[in-house]
Amino acid sequence: MQEPIALQPLAEEARLGELGRKTSTRFITRLVRDKPLGAFGGFLLLLFLLIAVFADVIAPQPYDKISFAEIMDPPSPAHLLGTDYLGRDLLSRMIYGARVSIFVALSAVVGATLISVTLGIVSAWYGGTVDALIQRFLVNTWIALPSLLVLLTLASMSLVVPARRRFAIGRRTVPAPSLPTDPEASA
Secondary structure, eight states: OOOOGGGHHHHHHHHHHHHHHHHHHHHHHHHHHHOHHHHHHHHHHHHHHHHHHTHHHHOSSOTTOOOGGGTTOOSOSSSTTOBOTTOOBHHHHHHHHHHHHHHHHHHHHHHHHHHHHHHHHHHHHHOHHHHHHIIIIIIHHHHHSOHHHHHHHHHHTTOSOGGGHHHHTTOOOOOOOOOOSOTTTOO
């Protein structure tokens, strides 16, 4: 039986939608079967993104709630990972920290992609000498430099904000309580 002409596009859309669901289901099952590590990595990335997006809902406590009564508490039902030196819940701080990690990672990837694509387009568009200069001097030099050396150079040139220099090279210091130097003074 032939469907009325007005309903044919709707029937076609329904068939294509069903086909799309079947195709995505096949893709996911094939991905899990053929590349289990890639599927696991994709699952972790999706989980991390969901935790970052829904941090307000997932976190058991506010990340900045200070409780001097609970300083350095061990893990407990109230604080699943314990508390830090100001009594803040460590699980909540890790959940909210996912937002910062996602932002930093995406910023680095977007920045590197924009620079790389721009250099690639300029290199391909002009070709010849410009291509050779970009590829041989800029790209090969950048690849040859160790990243820690670049970060240390940037920190020493004060291109990084002075208060964040240690953060830029991955080094954090925590002030330790001072110990008395004179044994008689503490008695």
